[in-house]
Amino acid sequence: MPPAAADPSEQRRRAAARLLRATGALSTAATARMDASVPWFRELSAEDRSWVGLIVQAGVRGFVEWYGADGGTPGSGPALAGSIFEAAPRTLAGVITLGQTVDLVRLSIEVVESNVDSVLEPEEAVDVLAALLRYAREIAFATAEVYARAAEVRGAWDARLEALVVDSVLRAEADETVLSRASALGWTARGRVVVVLGSAPARRTETDLFDEARRRARAAGTDALCAVQGERLVVILGGVEDPRAAADVVVGLFGEGPVVVGPVAGSLAEAHVSARAAVSALRAASGWPEAPRPVLANELLPERVLVGDGHARRHLVEDVYLRLVGARGTLVETLAAYLAAGGSIEGAARALFVHANTVRYRLRQVADLTGYAPGEPRDAFTLEMALVLGRQSGRRTPARPASDTTTHL
Structure with missing residues (x-):
C-alpha cells in the first residue's frame, strides 16, 4: 500500500517554520551581498544602511509569514507586501531611488533563492521557489505604489509652493521666506x-x-x-x-x-x-x-501710458524727455520740428533755419541718448509720446541716470 500523500498545508507550515528560523541568516546574507556588490549601498550613511537592513529583514519575514498562511495557493496575494516598507521612515524614499529599491528587492530574492536548498527539503523547496516568484511580483507592485504615492504627494506640494512663490513675486512680497521656498524648489x-x-x-x-x-x-x-x-x-x-x-x-x-x-x-x-x-x-x-x-x-x-500706467509715463518723461532737455536744449526743438514735418529732414531744416546735416547730427544725438531712433516709425511714435508727456509735466530738470530696469532693449 503506497504511503499517504503529505498534506500541502502541513508541508507549508513545516517549510515556513524552517524559513522562519533562518530569517536572521538570510537577512544577514542579503545585507552582506549588497555591501559587496552594490556600490550605492556602501555610500549610504550608517543610519540609512540600518533602515535598508530593516527593509530586507521585513521583506524576508513577510514572505515567510505569507507563505505559512496561504501563500502556497496560486492566485493568493501577500497582504504584508506593502507593509514591509513601513519598517523604514518615508524620508528614505528621498534617499534611495526607485531603481535602487528594485535592485534591493531583486538581490534579496536572489539570496533567498540561492539558500532555499540548504534550509528546506527538496520537495519543499520546489513549492517555496514557485511561491517566491509570486511574492517577488507583488513586492514589485508594492514598491512602485510606495514611490508613486510619494512622488504624487511631493509633486502636489511642490506645485503649491511654486504657485505661492510666483504669486508673492507678482504681489511684491518676495521676502527671505519666499527666497527660501524658491531655493527648496531648485531655484x-x-x-x-x-x-x-x-x-x-x-x-x-x-x-x-x-x-x-x-x-x-x-x-x-x-x-x-x-x-x-x-x-x-x-x-x-x-x-x-x-x-x-x-x-x-x-x-x-x-x-x-x-x-x-x-x-x-x-x-x-x-x-x-x-x-x-x-x-x-x-x-x-x-x-x-x-x-x-x-x-x-x-x-x-506708449500703449502702457494710454492704459494708465504711471510707471511708463514717468519712464518716458525722466529717461527720454528730461534726458534730451538736460543734454542740449536744441535737441528737443529739433526733434519736435522733425516730427512736425512728418519725418522730413529737409522740412525740419527749413523750419529751424539750419542745414540738413545739422538736423541729421542732432537726430543721431537723440538716438544715442535715448535708444530711440527718430527715423524708425515705432521709435518716432515713442519719442513723440515722450515730448507730449514731458511738456505736460512742466519739468525742466535733468533726468536721473538710467537704471538697468529702464534701458530700452
Whole structure:
C-alpha cells in the first residue's frame, strides 16, 4: 500500500517554520551581498544602511509569514507586501531611488533563492521557489505604489509652493521666506531675473507644461518658476543675460496672443519690478497688433501710458524727455520740428533755419541718448509720446541716470 500523500498545508507550515528560523541568516546574507556588490549601498550613511537592513529583514519575514498562511495557493496575494516598507521612515524614499529599491528587492530574492536548498527539503523547496516568484511580483507592485504615492504627494506640494512663490513675486512680497521656498524648489539663479507673461495654452496639463518650461530653461542655462493664474501663464526666468533670448526659449509654451517680457531685475527679490511692467504691458499689448512675440515691456511704453500706467509715463518723461532737455536744449526743438514735418529732414531744416546735416547730427544725438531712433516709425511714435508727456509735466530738470530696469532693449 503506497504511503499517504503529505498534506500541502502541513508541508507549508513545516517549510515556513524552517524559513522562519533562518530569517536572521538570510537577512544577514542579503545585507552582506549588497555591501559587496552594490556600490550605492556602501555610500549610504550608517543610519540609512540600518533602515535598508530593516527593509530586507521585513521583506524576508513577510514572505515567510505569507507563505505559512496561504501563500502556497496560486492566485493568493501577500497582504504584508506593502507593509514591509513601513519598517523604514518615508524620508528614505528621498534617499534611495526607485531603481535602487528594485535592485534591493531583486538581490534579496536572489539570496533567498540561492539558500532555499540548504534550509528546506527538496520537495519543499520546489513549492517555496514557485511561491517566491509570486511574492517577488507583488513586492514589485508594492514598491512602485510606495514611490508613486510619494512622488504624487511631493509633486502636489511642490506645485503649491511654486504657485505661492510666483504669486508673492507678482504681489511684491518676495521676502527671505519666499527666497527660501524658491531655493527648496531648485531655484539656484543668482543673476538677473525677468518675468514672462502670456495666455496659458489650452488642452495641456500644468504639470506637463511646467516640466517642459523648466527643461527648456535648464537647457538654456537658466532657472524657471511657473504658475497659471486664471487664463494667464507666468514664467519667471533667472540667470538671464539677454531677456528676449531667454524668453524665446519658452515662448512656444504659451497660448495664442501676445507674450511680454518684463525689464531685467537684479534678483528674485526685485523681480516684482519686472512683473509689474509685464502685467501692464500684457494689458496694453492689444494696442500694437504687429508687436513681435515675445515683446519687451519697454517696447510697449506708449500703449502702457494710454492704459494708465504711471510707471511708463514717468519712464518716458525722466529717461527720454528730461534726458534730451538736460543734454542740449536744441535737441528737443529739433526733434519736435522733425516730427512736425512728418519725418522730413529737409522740412525740419527749413523750419529751424539750419542745414540738413545739422538736423541729421542732432537726430543721431537723440538716438544715442535715448535708444530711440527718430527715423524708425515705432521709435518716432515713442519719442513723440515722450515730448507730449514731458511738456505736460512742466519739468525742466535733468533726468536721473538710467537704471538697468529702464534701458530700452
